[in-house]
Amino acid sequence: MSAFVSGRGVRLTGSRLAIICVIAATTCLVIGALAPLVGLVNDHGSWHLEILGITAKFDSTIFDVRLPRVLASLLTGAALAGAGCALQALLRNPLAEPFTLGISSGSSLGAVIAIRFGAERVFGYGAIGVASLLGAMLTLFAIWRLAQVGRHLPPATLILAGVAISMFCSSASLLIQYTSDFTDVMHILGWMMGGLDAARLSWVEYASVPILGGLVILILYGKEMNALAAGAEVAASLGVAVARTQLVLFAVSSLLVGSAIAVVGPIGFVGLVVPHALRAIIGPDHRALLPASMFGGAITLTICDTLARTVIPWNHLPTGAVTAVLGVPLFFAILLANKSKASLWGRA
Amino acid sequence: MWVELAGVDVALGKTPIVRGVTTGVDAGDLVVVVGPNGAGKTTLLRAIAGLLETAAGSIRCFGRDPSAPDRRGLAQDLAYLPQHYELAFPFAVEEVVLLGRYARQRGLGLASANDVEAARLAMAATDVSALAHRRFDELSGGEARRVILAQALCQGARCLLLDEPTAGLDPAHARGVFEMLRRHCDAGAAAIVVTHDLDLALRYGRTMWLVAGGRLSARGAPADVLASAQTREAFQLEVYVGTLPSGRPFAVPL
Numbered sequence: 001m002s003a004f005v006s007g008r009g010v011r012l013t014g015s016r017l018a019i020i021c022v023i024a025a026t027t028c029l030v031i032g033a034l035a036p037l038v039g040l041v042n043d044h045g046s047w048h049l050e051i052l053g054i055t056a057k058f059d060s061t062i063f064d065v066r067l068p069r070v071l072a073s074l075l076t077g078a079a080l081a082g083a084g085c086a087l088q089a090l091l092r093n094p095l096a097e098p099f100t101l102g103i104s105s106g107s108s109l110g111a112v113i114a115i116r117f118g119a120e121r122v123f124g125y126g127a128i129g130v131a132s133l134l135g136a137m138l139t140l141f142a143i144w145r146l147a148q149v150g151r152h153l154p155p156a157t158l159i160l161a162g163v164a165i166s167m168f169c170s171s172a173s174l175l176i177q178y179t180s181d182f183t184d185v186m187h188i189l190g191w192m193m194g195g196l197d198a199a200r201l202s203w204v205e206y207a208s209v210p211i212l213g214g215l216v217i218l219i220l221y222g223k224e225m226n227a228l229a230a231g232a233e234v235a236a237s238l239g240v241a242v243a244r245t246q247l248v249l250f251a252v253s254s255l256l257v258g259s260a261i262a263v264v265g266p267i268g269f270v271g272l273v274v275p276h277a278l279r280a281i282i283g284p285d286h287r288a289l290l291p292a293s294m295f296g297g298a299i300t301l302t303i304c305d306t307l308a309r310t311v312i313p314w315n316h317l318p319t320g321a322v323t324a325v326l327g328v329p330l331f332f333a334i335l336l337a338n339k340s341k342a343s344l345w346g347r348a
Numbered sequence: 349m350w351v352e353l354a355g356v357d358v359a360l361g362k363t364p365i366v367r368g369v370t371t372g373v374d375a376g377d378l379v380v381v382v383g384p385n386g387a388g389k390t391t392l393l394r395a396i397a398g399l400l401e402t403a404a405g406s407i408r409c410f411g412r413d414p415s416a417p418d419r420r421g422l423a424q425d426l427a428y429l430p431q432h433y434e435l436a437f438p439f440a441v442e443e444v445v446l447l448g449r450y451a452r453q454r455g456l457g458l459a460s461a462n463d464v465e466a467a468r469l470a471m472a473a474t475d476v477s478a479l480a481h482r483r484f485d486e487l488s489g490g491e492a493r494r495v496i497l498a499q500a501l502c503q504g505a506r507c508l509l510l511d512e513p514t515a516g517l518d519p520a521h522a523r524g525v526f527e528m529l530r531r532h533c534d535a536g537a538a539a540i541v542v543t544h545d546l547d548l549a550l551r552y553g554r555t556m557w558l559v560a561g562g563r564l565s566a567r568g569a570p571a572d573v574l575a576s577a578q579t580r581e582a583f584q585l586e587v588y589v590g591t592l593p594s595g596r597p598f599a600v601p602l
Contacts, residue, residue, distance in 0.1 A: 011442060014458050092436035223457030226443075227450050229436040237397055237430075238503070239423030239451030284437035287456050 081297020084271025110135020136258025194320025269327030380553030
């Protein structure tokens, strides 16, 4: 695979960027419009797959059940992949993803605590989502304070702090599960696998504000991300306000990941595989890679979720498991296709 | 003075590296900085570039404190080429050179016709035009060095700070780089160039700074500095400065 936009002497111009965005957005719209029309229907006790809503017509299943779910997957897929792309730029490492920095573990811990102590019974249905967002924000703050050297956030200390916090949060989650009763454990497990069964239109509305806002900010930081690829010191001498850029990228990515996890739980691999695969196709220029990753993430998660709810008739699969099961072979395919170009993986 | 240093001390952590440096650079000057390994040349250059804070004394670049937060303003006047350069993602050569235009771009930062022209001239000046569409991480060490020199030139700054721009370059390209710098400075720019190539430093430098033990131990015309006792002491060897039959001076460490 050779890059057709950057990395191979095809400079990114306004019209090329527009073409990429139009193609990606159109695909995204088509997938988003078709996905609610695909689903399983129970016809006199037997399940069958229905495509394009022929049986169900435009009934409440499509608008009340599938549409919110598709909107949620579009939004959170875009958030996860956009954040993954920004984190890869921030950490100068193509293998970084939302899970590397412990944000998702912190977010999960928040949700686990909420489930264990019955927050839903006290505060209502959205309590778990709010708790996971709080968990993400607290983790963000802890990692930021731990990793900061002077005014900068050096990639090495950021990864170290992230991994440590991540392990702490997963262990704490395990301990809490160990002390929970069976119902809560099942609830926790279900949540941790990540899924959109519980996605509500109202959550999508709440989450859309920070997610869309965050994605716009990230897109505006494309040229700073490019400069950071040469290292903090070179970026600073090129004129980049490095400390501010690092803080913005880190905080905005965390906000995106936290909001996404609050809606759909910790869904892995979208944030890693999507920007990575797109970098192999359209090249490393973040001004194109970031919007492409957003749309790519939205498309990928929507396809995975549509599969998750239609592959087996008697139950929905956890979407997070589907993204991982499909993501890993895709990842290997990219790895094998680019084996000769070790530098796709960063510095060879 | 474009760049002014007054009693500058720089420390890395608690270790003092640069001590009591007072000097200056003005338009048209091509300063060559020589000295043994670990003498503090790179630290001095990074302090002038505003990448390190001074422990004492003051540095002014074009009337401003280079360590102030306004990097964008400084980058339009001052370009810095580090000794080590690692690119995390596989950009093409032309894209790497265009990164130099950051300080002059707004919004998304898509390259304007001016930017593309500046990149073209910079690539021609360092003889990497033919590599424009190659991937940066597939270049040889010397080619990569010339590409990032083009990035620094492309920045359009009045003063260049170059840390060993000719390290790893073949003799013809190394001489080409110094010839280009000389033309650049004769046209009114300025450059501070750290180098270990004493012969090129002698031929193309206008002023030589000898840095030893963190101090500016000699400053003056390259031929005088190289022949001085300070140079002999700093390098622990004699540098022979002579003249070829053609009349051009040369320097050889003995």
